[in-house]
Amino acid sequence: MLEARDVTVRFGGLTAVDAVSASFMPGELVGIIGPNGAGKTTFFNAISGVQPLTDGRLMCQGHDLTGSRPHRYAAHGVARTFQTPRVFGDMTVLDNIAFGLKFAGRRPRKYILWGEEKDVPWALRDASSILQLIGLSAQAGLPAAAITPSQQRLLEIGMALGTRPRLLLLDEVAAGLTEAEIEDMARLIGRLRDELDLTVIWIEHAVTTLLRHVERVIVLHQGRKIADDTPANVVRNPEVIEAYLGDEMAEPETVASTRTEEAAA
Numbered sequence: 001m002l003e004a005r006d007v008t009v010r011f012g013g014l015t016a017v018d019a020v021s022a023s024f025m026p027g028e029l030v031g032i033i034g035p036n037g038a039g040k041t042t043f044f045n046a047i048s049g050v051q052p053l054t055d056g057r058l059m060c061q062g063h064d065l066t067g068s069r070p071h072r073y074a075a076h077g078v079a080r081t082f083q084t085p086r087v088f089g090d091m092t093v094l095d096n097i098a099f100g101l102k103f104a105g106r107r108p109r110k111y112i113l114w115g116e117e118k119d120v121p122w123a124l125r126d127a128s129s130i131l132q133l134i135g136l137s138a139q140a141g142l143p144a145a146a147i148t149p150s151q152q153r154l155l156e157i158g159m160a161l162g163t164r165p166r167l168l169l170l171d172e173v174a175a176g177l178t179e180a181e182i183e184d185m186a187r188l189i190g191r192l193r194d195e196l197d198l199t200v201i202w203i204e205h206a207v208t209t210l211l212r213h214v215e216r217v218i219v220l221h222q223g224r225k226i227a228d229d230t231p232a233n234v235v236r237n238p239e240v241i242e243a244y245l246g247d248e249m250a251e252p253e254t255v256a257s258t259r260t261e262e263a264a265a
């Protein structure tokens with residue numbers, strides 16, 4: 001679905017993302033973790049066309065999108081959320097979703113996947129069905145500014161879904177949520193991936209929850225990729241423990257719970 005080859009982003013003398021290579025396959029749910037300032041958001045900005053690369057290449061479904069503007073990434077099915085939800089506060093929840101649908105362009109019921117025209121999944125056919133999918137139907141007529149912060153995060157995901165993506169990039173969608181809300185969010189993300197056949201890349205600081213829900217984790221540290229592995233292997237990786245997780249994540253219980261989930265998957 002997407003391949004990053006030696007992606008590098010420098011801001012003056014600071015290398016925020018340092019030759020990161022990674023491939024994301026159709027239908028994968030991948031987490032990205034790392035300490036503050038590790039380069040996670042900058043990497044996201046790079047792979048959605050928001051941040052020009054200093055070096056490296058980005059391939060999306062076989063197309064070279066290096067240097068393209070964000071709308072070309074959107075046209076190739078890449079959608080994202082931002083760390084701070086960007087919803088239109090004075091528009092209704094329904095109209096916010098309708099805005100995303102308009103952005104999807106002139107062929108509202110079709111999208112291109114691997115060069116073939118496909119029907120849009122039924123759940124993404126209009127704004128009401130997207131609201132139902134993300135559980136916000138009851139809030140449809142409210143101004144977006146009047147719903148709770150966790151509902152605003154859901155709304156932003158709904159707006160991204162309105163562009164009929166194949167690849168969904170989620171930047172800390174669980175930030176500021178309660179533990180129960182984080183768990184609900186993780187379940188929703190898994191369900192969206194399954195029902196819409198999406199590739200999902202998810203940056204999150206709520207690491208324990210993330211590790212229980214993703215199949216693969218990429219760990220960034222000081223702009224470099226230091227691990228790209230299953231959750232069970234990542235929590236035992238000495239470099240990851242040293243740079244980010246600390247010893248408690250490598251306790252037998254955490255390893256066992258991530259292993260059990262991998263086996264169940």
Ligand SMILES: Nc1ncnc2c1ncn2[C@@H]1O[C@H](COP(=O)(O)OP(=O)(O)OP(=O)(O)O)[C@@H](O)[C@H]1O
Nearest residue numbers: 011014015016034035036037038039040041042043
């Ligand atoms: N536009 C910018 N100009 C200059 N430096 C920047 C810019 N954006 C990010 N940086 C720097 O790049 C580095 C990586 O930042 P980035 O926001 O990508 O990290 P992060 O892993 O997402 O952090 P967090 O978990 O705190 O969100 C940091 O040192 C940051 O200060």
